[in-house]
Amino acid sequence: MKTTMKLLCAFLLPLIAFCVIYPSPSVAHGERAQMPQLRMRTVHWIDVEASTTKLAVNEIVKISGKFMPSKYWPHHVDSIEDTAYLNIGVPGPSFVRLDSRVNGVPMIRSTSFRKGEVYDFEITMKARKVGRYHVHTVINVKGAGPMIGPGIWVEVTGDEAAFVNTAETLLGETIDLESYGLGNVMAWSALWFAVGLAWFVYWLTKCPIVVPRFKRARELGPEADQMITTMDRRMGGIFLTLTLSLIVGGYVYAQERWPITTPLQTGKIDVPPLDQPPTPIAIKLIEARYRIPGRSFRMEFDVVNDSDRPVTIGEFAAGNLRFINADVLDVKPKDEHDLVASDALRVEGAPVAAGATQRVVIYADDAMWETERMTTMISSPDAVVAGVLSFFDDAGERHLVEFGGPMIPDFGMVPR
Amino acid sequence: MDLLIIPLIVLLFMGIFSFHFALLVGDWDYWVDWRDRRWWPLVTPLALTVLPGVFGFLLWDKLRLPLGGTLTILCLTLAAWISRYLNFHLFADFPMNFVWPSTYIGLGLILDCMLLLTRSFFWTGLFGGFTFGLLIYPLNWSILAPFQVPLELNGTMLTVADLMGYEYIRTAIPEYVRIIEESTLRTFGAAVTPLTAVFAGFLNIMNYWFWLWIGYLGTKAVWIRKIV
């Protein structure tokens, strides 16, 4: 018996510890863990901004920008054109989301997005917990997982205890979402717990119950029902009646107090694409080479400029990395983890004159390829890259153009 | 002796049951915006009956104690409240009114009282197993109803529970992963709740008998006989 107990304890304690700790609903944001192809060929995030990076509890921060589902979405990954959800990557509800929109349409429920289309988004959040958070934009794609966008550090200060979050029901009642309904839940739960415990205690009063009853039940064999006394049966009747009355009573009480309810709401929302003119720039990727010793990406394009102004390339973005042509744009990293290389894009053969077709070569050279583990794409069975080029004309107008194609690694062994 | 065994049994039930329940019911019981009319009242009784069935058999057969239902579910409830408070509220910062556990103790009481009164596993399965499945929704309606009051957000109607699910951000649980309200039964409109309840009740009769039988096999197993 002693060893049995020891065995039980040895088996039990870890199990209980496991159950109390498991499962925590928090999530780590593995921005670098995702395969480079997945980062480059799923969702391109453009101009993601936070309205503020320092705010107090109860204050509002808006995350806004654009995104473009890639036309080169990998075939083996479930498509964003099926089911997707615009989300935000923060550790737990450190903010509450008050509003989120794509092209002006509220994104309360799930939706789908079209490949190659550019969407505007804006997410409005209210600070709830004090801390410094790396806030990421995320699009969850059913079957494929989270497509994580760039992260921005946002610091929340102030007094958490002063956080308020209210809503008004369609019945005109103003409710506090931090505590609404909890008193009722606890009262009923406590009542049920008390009734259940009373039943347990009734049998405990017969203690010792384990060994004597075990022996007696074995002695009596098929006649063991004799162990049940009249008092026991009476108790059974009382508790059964009490239980059924409480269930019916609770149901009637809820119907009286909350007569108007609706089922949980679900179902997909439609987002119409923005009505925008087709871009006048067409590009064709001739060759993409990544030179490993120099951490240098060289790409060669044929650019067709159908606009009536000369254009040049100001930015090349791929997999949340931004390479800026300092001659055209002035973009500085927002914080120490902002993946912007302010002067890392070299452009040869631009500007492209209005109406012209021209060969353009760009070089995106930065250690970010290495540090953000984009170079692991060399070991991919499907070495196709995709990115977005930002063309600017001489009036400052921007045209976003996506390109994609095979990538060839250059190990520095063959002289060029 | 009892002072040692009973607390150990309680701890054992807390551990096994909450682990088992987390695996099988999980999100349906974690979040108030998962407790729909279709899946939650169907999945829950099927998973919830396992321990009351197995241990109900053992406690009745070996000790003539009608405690299997109530005691196991009491233990589950206690473990669930501790885990929600520590993990979901204190650690993960969700408001407690978004992650409270449902109540099932009444169902355990029904099983135990039926067993005591009929002294028959057959009739307990037929009546108790059925009401166990049937009454999950009405039993919880007293605490769930306020969360299904409608409100409006930016031109969309949703329930309080949906709103909380939207506002309190869960990065790893996007809206579409909720398995709720999906089925052809939706076309029955308001009748979906009673239909699901009756269906769950019938399934649960078999389910309860099955787990009793597993308990019976347990008493026959040699290794258990050696321990007791």
Ligand SMILES: [Cu+2]
């Ligand atoms: Cu981050």
